[in-house]
Amino acid sequence: xxxxxxxxxxxxxxxxxxxxxxxxxxxxxxxxxxxxxxxxxxxxxxxxxxxxxxxxxxxxxxxxxxxxxxxxxxxxxxxxxxxxxxxxxxxxxxxxxxxxxxxxxxxxxxxxxxxxxxxxxxxxxxxxxxxxxxxxxxxxxxxxxxxxxxxxxxxxxxxxxxxxxxxxxxxxxxxxxxxxxxxxxxxxxxxxxxxxxxxxxxxxxxxxxxxxxxxxxxxxxxxxxxxxxxxxxxxxxxxxxxxxxxxxxxxxxxxxxxxxxxxxxxxxxxxxxxxxxxxxxxxxxxxxxxxxxxxxxxxxxxxxxxxxxxxxxxxxxxxxxxxxxxxxxxxxxxxxxxxxxxxxxxxxxxxxxxxxxxxxxxxxxxxxxxxxxxxxxxxxxxxxxxxxxxxxxxxxxxxxxxxxxxxxxxxxxxxxxxxxxxxxxxxxxxxxxxxxxxxxxxxxxxxxxxxxxxxxxxxxxxxxxxxxxxxxxxxxxxxxxxxxxxxxxxxxxxxxxxxxxxxxxxxxxxxxxxxxxxxxxxxxxxxxxxxxxxxxxxxxxxxxxxxxxxxxxxxxxxxxxxxxxxxxxxxxxxxxxxxxxxxxxxxxxxxxxxxxxxxxxxxxxxxxxxxxxxxxxxxxxxxxxxxxxxxxxxxxxxxxxxxxxxxxxxxxxxxxxxxxxxxxxxxxxxxxxxxxxxxxxxxxxxxxxxxxxxxxxxxxxxxxxxxxxxxxxxxxxxxxxxxxxxxxxxxxxxxxxxxxxxxxxxxxxxxxxxxxxxxxxxxxxxxxxxxxxxxxxxxxxxxxxxxxxxxxxxxxxxxxxxxxxxxxxxxxxxxxxxxxxxxxxxxxxxxxxxxxxxxxxx
Numbered sequence: 006x007x008x009x010x011x012x013x014x015x016x017x018x019x020x021x022x023x024x025x026x027x028x029x030x031x032x033x034x035x036x037x038x039x040x041x042x043x044x045x046x047x048x049x050x051x052x053x054x055x056x057x058x059x060x061x062x063x064x065x066x067x068x069x070x071x072x073x074x075x076x077x078x079x080x081x082x083x084x085x086x087x088x089x090x091x092x093x094x095x096x097x098x099x100x101x102x103x104x105x106x107x108x109x110x111x112x113x114x115x116x117x118x119x120x121x122x123x124x125x126x127x128x129x130x131x132x133x134x135x136x137x138x139x140x141x142x143x144x145x146x147x148x149x150x151x152x153x154x155x156x157x158x159x160x161x162x163x164x165x166x167x168x169x170x171x172x173x174x175x176x177x178x179x180x181x182x183x184x185x186x187x188x189x190x191x192x193x194x195x196x197x198x199x200x201x202x203x204x205x206x207x208x209x210x211x212x213x214x215x216x217x218x219x220x221x222x223x224x225x226x227x228x229x230x231x232x233x234x235x236x237x238x239x240x241x242x243x244x245x246x247x248x249x250x251x252x253x254x255x256x257x258x259x260x261x262x263x264x265x266x267x268x269x270x271x272x273x274x275x276x277x278x279x280x281x282x283x284x285x286x287x288x289x290x291x292x293x294x295x296x297x298x299x300x301x302x303x304x305x306x307x308x309x310x311x312x313x314x315x316x317x318x319x320x321x322x323x324x325x326x327x328x329x330x331x332x333x334x335x336x337x338x339x340x341x342x343x344x345x346x347x348x349x350x351x352x353x354x355x356x357x358x359x360x361x362x363x364x365x366x367x368x369x370x371x372x373x374x375x376x377x378x379x380x381x382x383x384x385x386x387x388x389x390x391x392x393x394x395x396x397x398x399x400x401x402x403x404x405x406x407x408x409x410x411x412x413x414x415x416x417x418x419x420x421x422x423x424x425x426x427x428x429x430x431x432x433x434x435x436x437x438x439x440x441x442x443x444x445x446x447x448x449x450x451x452x453x454x455x456x457x458x459x460x461x462x463x464x465x466x467x468x469x470x471x472x473x474x475x476x477x478x479x480x481x482x483x484x485x486x487x488x489x490x491x492x493x494x495x496x497x498x499x500x501x502x503x504x505x506x507x508x509x510x511x512x513x514x515x516x517x518x519x520x521x522x523x524x525x526x527x528x529x530x531x532x533x534x535x536x537x538x539x540x541x542x543x544x545x546x547x548x549x550x551x552x553x554x555x556x557x558x559x560x561x562x563x564x565x566x567x568x569x570x571x572x573x574x575x576x577x578x579x580x581x582x583x584x585x586x587x588x589x590x591x592x593x594x595x596x597x598x599x600x601x602x603x604x605x606x607x608x609x610x611x612x613x614x615x616x617x618x619x620x621x622x623x624x625x626x627x628x629x630x631x632x633x634x635x636x637x638x639x640x641x642x643x644x645x646x647x648x649x650x651x652x653x654x655x656x657x658x659x660x661x662x663x664x665x666x667x668x669x670x671x672x673x674x675x676x677x678x679x680x681x682x683x684x685x686x687x688x689x690x691x692x693x694x695x696x697x698x699x700x701x702x703x704x705x706x707x708x709x710x711x712x713x714x715x716x717x718x719x720x721x722x723x724x725x726x727x728x729x730x731x732x733x734x735x736x737x738x739x740x741x742x743x744x745x746x747x748x749x750x751x752x753x754x755x756x757x758x759x760x761x762x763x764x765x766x767x768x769x770x771x772x773x774x775x776x777x778x779x780x781x782x783x784x785x786x787x788x789x790x791x792x793x794x795x796x797x798x799x800x801x802x803x804x805x806x807x808x809x810x811x812x813x814x815x816x817x818x819x820x821x822x823x824x825x826x827x828x829x830x831x832x833x834x835x836x837x838x839x840x841x842x843x844x845x846x847x
Contacts, residue, residue: 055294055648057069057071057279057290057296058295058297058648059275059278059279061269061271061298061306062299062301063302064298065268066268067267067268067269067270067272067274067275067299067301067306068272068276069267070291071291076187078171078185080167082199083171083174083198084201084206086206086245087198087201087209089242090206090207090209090235090239090244091173091186091213093210093242094214094231094235094238095131095134095213099131099170105133129153131169131173132157133153133156133157134173134213135160135172135173135176136152136157174186175187177212177213179192179209179212179213180216181262189209190205192262193221193260193262193263194259194263195261202253203236203245203252204232204236204254204256205256207233207253208232208258210235211231211234211235222260222261228260236253269301269303269306270310271301271492273494273498274299274301274492274641276502278297278299278641282297294647294648295645295646295647296645296646298644298646299489300483300489300490300642301490301641302481302490305490305774306492308773309479309481309491309743309770310396310491311769312766312767312769312770313477313479313493313496313770314396314397314497316745316747316765316766317473317475317747318398318473319765320475320747320755321471321473321475322430323757324437324474325432325435325441326431326432326434326471327434329452330400330457331455332452332454333452333454334384334402334456335384335454336378336383336385336454337383338383338384339372340381373418375414375418378404378414378420382414382418385402385414385454386416388400389414389415389416390416393499393500394497395458395472395497395499395500397461398459398470398471399416399461400456401458401459402454402455402456403451403453403454404420405453406448406450406451407447408446409428410423410424410428411428411450411457411469413459423459423467423469424467425447426466427462427468428447428450429443430469437753437755437756438754450469457469457471458471458472472500474749475748475749475762476501476505477495477496477505477745477746477747477763477766478494478509479493479745479767480621480624480743481770481774482625482639482743483741484632484737484739484742485632485635485637485662486637486640486662487640488643488659489640492506492641493506494506501750505746506619506620506621507619509619509748510618510619511619511726511730511746511748512614512615512617512726513614513623513733514613514614514725514731515576515614515723515725515733516614516623516722516724516735516744516759517612517613518574518579519571519695520595520598520600521579521583521591521611522695523630523687523691523695524590524594524595525567525582526691526694526695526815527691528594529815531582532814532818533568533697533698533813534566534794534812535799536567536799537570537581538563538565539556539561539563539564539565539575539578540577542577542580544580552609552610554577554580554613555577556576561577566796567582567698569701571698571699571702571722572702572707573706574702574707574723576612579613580609580612580613583611591611592605597687598625598636598686599625599626599636599638600616600618600626604616604618614726623746625637627736627744628737629687629692630696630737631696631737631738631739631741631783632683633689633693633783634688634689634691634692635663635664635683635685635686636660636684636685636686637683638659642657659681660681661675661683662683663682664689664784670682690786690788690815692783693783693785693813694813694815699721699736700717702721702722703720703721706723707722707723707758707760708722708723708760710764710768711736711764713768714768716780717780717782718782719736719738719775720737721734721736721737722736723758724759725760728754729756730748731747731759732746732758732760732762733747733759734759734767736771738782739782740778740781741775743770743774745763745767745770746763747759747763747766788815788816789816790813790814790816790819791811791812791813791814792811792812792814793806793809793811793812794810794811794812794820794823796808796810798823800820800821800823801821801822802823803823806823806825
C-alpha cells in the first residue's frame with residue numbers, strides 16, 4: 006500500500022510542478038510578448054477601409070474603386086438569427102468565454118505537435134480572430150498564436166462582447182472583394198442583411214473559415230454542405246426549431262455575383278476623378294472612404310453617351326463591313342484545347358502523357374448543349390462570357406447563316422435571329438471612300454463560328470454591327486461656370502480607356518475661325534459687313550515652301566462680307582483677316598480664351614485651325630463665346646468628403662461669368678456662396694455680333710442640318726481638317742455649350758466633312774438636352790446699332806438709298822457711308838458729270 010501512496014504523492018507533486026511550469030510559462034510569455042503588443046484601445050476608433058466612390062452632381066453613382074468592398078454595420082443592425090448562425094459556425098461559446106477557448110487551444114496544441122511548428126485551424130475564438138485581423142499578421146506560427154491569445158485577453162477586458170462582434174462582422178473577408186457581412190449580402194444576394202432568408206444568412210456565416218473553398222459562386226456544392234451543417238448546428242443549439250430547419254436546408258443555392266451597379270454610365274469622368282484622387286490622396290484614395298461629387302448632370306450624360314455611340318455607329322455603317330472580330334472559333338472546349346498553343350507548357354506536358362490525357366477528359370466532361378444547336382457549344386459559351394460588350398454592341402457567335410438571315414448565340418446560350426434588313430448594309434469595306442457590292446446572302450457576310458457584334462434596335466429587332474473604325478468625343482459645359490455637365494471620351498471605355506476629350510490633341514480646323522473673326526470685331530479693325538477678298542493667295546510657310554491655301558469647295562467668291570465668309574467657312578478670307586490683325590497680336594488675344602500661346606503655331610495656318618488642341622480646350626473657348634466674353638475654365642470636381650465622418654475635405658470655388666457685376670468687382674455671392682468673378686476678355690457687344698453671325702452658319706451655311714432642332718437660339722460652327730482627318734461641330738445656346746469631334750486614333754482620313762460626321766451627333770444631343778427648355782438667347786447689349794448696308798461693299802446706306810441688308814454694329818465701330826450713285830440715264834438727262842453727290846443732281 007505504501008507504494009500506492011508514494012505513487013499518488015508523486016503524481017500530485019508532478020501535477021503541481023507541471024501546473025506551476027505552465028503558469029510560469031504563460032507568465033513568462035506574457036512578460037516577454039506584452040511590451041511589443043499593439044494597443045487594443047485603438048480598436049475603439051478603428052476606421053474601416055472603404056472604397057473610393059464617384060457621384061454625379063445629384064448623387065448618382067458613376068464609379069467605385071478599391072479592392073475591398075465594405076459596408077459597415079452597427080451591432081444593433083445585425084439580425085439575431087445572423088448572429089446565431091455566425092456563432093454556430095465560428096464560436097458557439099462566444100458570450101461565455103473570456104476571449105480564449107481552452108478546448109480550441111488544446112486542438113491547436115495537438116496540431117502544433119503534429120505539424121512541426123505550424124498551426125492549421127488554430128482553435129481561434131471570434132475575439133482572437135478580431136485580434137489577428139485588426140492588429141496582427143496572418144502568418145500561422147506559434148509566436149503569433151501567443152500574441153493573439155494575449156491580445157484577446159486584453160480585448161475582453163477593454164471592449165464589450167457587442168463591440169468585439171461588431172468589429173468581427175465588419176472586418177472578415179467573405180470572398181469576391183466583400184469585407185463584412187453587409188457587403189457580402191449585397192455581393193451575393195443584392196439585398197440588405199435584414200432581407201436575407203435564414204438559408205442565405207447561414208451561407209454567408211459559413212464563409213469566414215474558407216472564403217474560396219466554401220464560396221457559393223465558385224463551389225456551390227461545398228458551400229451547400231457547410232451551410233446545411235451550420236443550420237444543423239443552429240437546431241442542435243436550440244436557435245431554430247425543426248420546421249425552420251427543414252425549410253432552410255431545402256432552399257436551393259440562390260447566390261449570384263452582384264457587382265456595384267453604377268447609376269449613370271460615365272466611365273471616362275469616373276476615371277478622371279480616380280486619377281485626381283490618387284494624385285491628391287495617394288494609395289489611401291482607395292481605402293479612405295473618400296466620396297467625390299462631380300459636376301456631371303445625370304440627365305445630360307446619358308444623352309451625350311448615346312448620341313456619340315449612335316453617331317459613330319452610323320458613320321461606320323456608311324463605310325462598310327470589315328468582317329467578324331474572330332473567325333472559325335471551335336464550338337466545344339475539347340476541340341479548342343486540341344488547338345491550344347502548347348508553347349510554355351513543355352515542363353507540364355513532359356512529366357507524363359497522363360497530364361494531357363486527363364486534361365482532355367476534363368474538357369470532354371464540360372460538354373454543354375443548347376437546344377437548337379447541334380453538338381457541344383461549351384467553348385462558344387465561354388468565349389461569349391469573357392468577351393466584353395462595347396457600348397450598345399454585344400458579342401454573338403454565328404450558329405447558322407442560311408439564306409438571308411443569321412442565327413446567332415448570345416451570352417447565356419440564347420439564340421436570336423438577325424433578319425436581312427439588319428444585314429443588307431454590310432457591303433465590304435475597301436477604304437474610307439469605297440465599299441464593295443451589296444451582299445446577296447448571309448453566308449457572304451459571316452460564317453458559322455464567327456464572333457460578331459449585334460445591336461438591338463428600338464423596335465426590339467437585331468442589327469449586325471461592329472466596333473466603329475472611327476472614334477470621337479463629346480464635351481458639354483455650363484457656359485457661366487465652365488462646369489463639365491457631360492463628357493464621353495470615346496465609343497466605349499471597355500474598348501479603349503484613352504480619353505479623347507481631354508487627351509487627344511487634334512487640329513481643330515474651321516471651328517477655330519470664329520476666334521480670328523472675333524479678334525477683328527473686338528479690335529474694331531473690321532465689322533460683320535467688312536469686305537475681304539476671297540481670292541487665291543501664295544505664301545511662304547516658314548520652311549522655304551510655297552503655301553497655296555484653297556477653300557474646301559475649290560472655288561473663290563471674290564470680295565465677301567465677313568458674315569458670309571464665316572457662314573460659308575471661307576479659308577482665304579480668314580487668312581487675310583489674320584494678316585490684317587497681325588499674328589503676334591492675335592495670339593495674345595487668343596490667350597484670353599484659354600489657348601496657351603506656346604501651343605499655337607506661329608504662322609498664318611493658325612487661321613485655319615492648324616493648332617493641335619483637345620476637344621476640352623475647344624469647348625472651353627466656345628464657353629467664353631456663350632457666356633458673353635468671360636474667361637471661365639473647365640472643372641468637374643464639386644466637392645470631396647469622407648464617409649467616416651462626413652467631413653468636407655475640399656470644395657470647388659470656380660470663377661463665374663457675372664454680367665451684372667461692376668467693372669472692378671472681384672467677388673459675387675450666389676445662393677449664400679461666394680465666387681470669384683471671371684475676367685472679361687472680350688467685349689460683350691463683339692461677342693454678341695459674332696454669335697449672331699454664327700447663327701447664319703445654321704440658317705444658310707455649313708450647319709443647316711441643325712435647323713431640324715426648330716430652335717432659333719442655337720448657333721455653331723462646323724470644322725474639317727486636311728484630308729478630312731478630323732470632323733468637328735462646336736455650338737451653343739445661352740445654357741449649354743457642346744463640342745463634338747470625330748476622327749481616327751491613327752490620324753487616317755474619315756473621308757467625311759464635320760457637317761456629315763460630327764453635326765448629326767451634336768443635333769441628337771442638343772435635341773434631347775434642350776427638349777422642353779425655353780429658348781435661351783444672349784441678352785442684347787445696350788448701344789448695339791442696327792443699320793442697312795450695301796451687300797457688295799458693306800458700307801452703310803442712308804434712308805434715301807434703297808435695297809441693302811440689315812446688319813448689327815458696335816456703336817464705336819460703324820462702317821463708312823456708301824456714297825450715293827447716279828444711274829447713267831440720270832447723268833445724261835441732267836448734264837451732270839455724275840459726281841454722286843446730292844448737290845450734283847439738284
